[in-house]
Amino acid sequence: MKRIRYSLTLLLSFIFINLFAQDVLVTNVNIVTMDGEEVLENHAVFVKDGKIDKIIPLTPQTPRMSHENMVDGQGAYIFPGLAEFHTHLPVANDGSTQLQEESLWLYLANGVLRIRSMLGHPSHVELRKRVNAGEIPGPRVFISGPSFNGNSVSSPEQAAQMVRDQKEAGYDHLKIHPGVELDEMWAISATAKEVGIPFGGHVPLAVGIRNALASGFKSVEHMDGYMEGLLPDDLVIDPTTSGPFNLNLVGQVQMEKLPALIKQTKEQGTYIAPTLTLFDRYFGYIPADEFRQAPEMKYLPGPLIQQWVNTKKQMERAGMLEKEIVAPYLQFRNQLFMALHEARIPMIMASDSPQVFNVPGFSIHHEIALMSKAGMSNYEILKTGSVEPARYMGKEQEWGMIQEGMAADFVMVKENPLKNLETMQKPLGVVIRGEWISGEKLQAELDRIEKNHERK
Structure with a gap:
């Protein structure tokens, strides 16, 4: 860990010259830099032009600092804002961006300062432009294009053109869904590499995990395809009986095949987006009515919550989510998750929000709890929500840590998140694009959104 030291002369120069700008001085904080596990205790951070300009150790010799935009952390902790890298922004089909803008506030209120939306729509391109320009408050936004799936892809040639069209439209990423055939996948892969756009998503059954990795999947969502890659070679999967994500087949997994898959994943440099909370809440055995009562459900429209309840209850009535069926599958997923992690395969924080009972922002804390468990x-x-997403996007020199010259995007919390993960659930405030948003403002926005969806 490199210590940051400044001479008294430099400090005085900084104070008297720079602090008159319309920027932000955050003082009396402990910094979780994410450049290793060491915490910089009792420091100040000066933010200028949206970047971290100075990081200053506060000692008895440090001159007193003041600034018209000064935030006194009073011993709080700051850490790089979290990145939720599997979201689904609402679509503004009718021209209304209300639900989109509310989602953005839900992320901010939970310390999520970057999102990767994984099912694109033309309305997202304009939204991203306005958000990243600071016209609309919200986390920084990356967006995937519309889905490549069995309905949208009809041939290798058409798939290749679809890649070119999405690149030209300004999307950041391609999203693969089930139904893509192997020859189509190779066409998507070749064209994506040609035009320079990453791709990833689900692993289509006709493609399989080994071909998906070989094709250049940048990320595998939900750890999809790995279980299928561990099944007996002569097993024919019948989707009508195998259950969601083939969970009924977990008893036939051959774990001795995993080292070879891990080796290929590492060689390809593929990232994993685990979405543990999606499976815990959507395909888990905890009843829908229990999740319906979760406090954060009040921030979404009632009809959407009811739709989630109906979806899960349909599976419950069919006997698909009995504990004796689901528990072994969830246990396998945790085992797979840790095996991939311990092999040093990079993970990116992802919860798949909003999906069944995963409310934007709030769901990332469920994901964090499950990763810890x-x-x-x-x-x-914390690395999965900061350092690794920055590396994923090739921006590790620009964000993902709290260092001089990097983007001023960080979250203030009461306690050290390296010791208490739950402290991240209630930010005291966030700095996004160099702008301070207080905890009071975040709560006021939550109250406003709750009122918008007040149940009659």
């Missing part, structure tokens, strides 16, 4: 350390969990 599975055995991942607090530091490694």
Whole structure:
């Protein structure tokens, strides 16, 4: 860890010259830099032009600092804002961006300062432009294009053109869904590499995990395809009986095949987006009526919550989510998750929000709790939401840590998140694009959104 030291002369120069700008001075904080596990205790951070300009150790010799935009952390902790890298922004089909803008506030209120939306729509391109320009408050936005799936892809040639069209339209990423055939996948892969756009998503059954990795999947969502890759070679999967994500077949998994898959994943540099909370809430055995009562459901429209209840209850009535059926599958997923992690395959924080009972922003804390329960350390969990997403996007020199010159996007919390993950659930405030948003403002926006969806 490199210590940051400044001479008294430099400090005085900084104070008297720079602090008159319309920027932000955050003082009396402890910094979780994410450049290793060490915490910089009792420091100040000066934010200028949306970047971290100076990081200053506060000692008895440090001159007193003041600034018209000064935030006194009073011993709080700051850490790089979290990145939720599997979201689904609402679509503004009718021209209304209300639900989109509310989702953005839900992320901010939970310390999520970057999102990767994984099912694109033309309305998202304009939204991203306005958000990243600071016209609409919200996290920084990356967006995938519309889905490549069995209905949208009809041939290798058409798939290749679809890649070119999405690149030209300004999308950041391609999203693969089930139904893509192997020859179509190779066409998508070749064209994506040609035009320079990453791709990833589900692993289509006709493609399989080994071909998906070989094609250049940048990320595998939900750890999809790995279980299928561990099944007996002569097993024919019948989707009508195998259950959601083939969970009924978990008893036939051959774990001795996993080392070869891990080796290929590492060689390809593929990232994993685990979405543990999606499976815990959507395909888990906890009843729909229990999740319906979760406090954060009040921030979404009632009809959407009812739709989620109906979807899960349909599976419950069919006997698909009995504990004796689901528990072994969830246990396998945790085992797979930790095996991939311990092999040093990079993970990106992802919860798949809003999906069944995963409310934007709030769901990332459910994901964090499940990662911790599975055995991942607090530091490694924070890496999945900061350092690794920055590396994924090739921007590790610009964000993902709290360092001079990097983007001023960080969250203030009461306690050290490396020791207490739950402290991240209630930010005291966030700095996004160099702008301070207080905890009071975040709560006021939550109250407004709750009122918008007040149940009659």
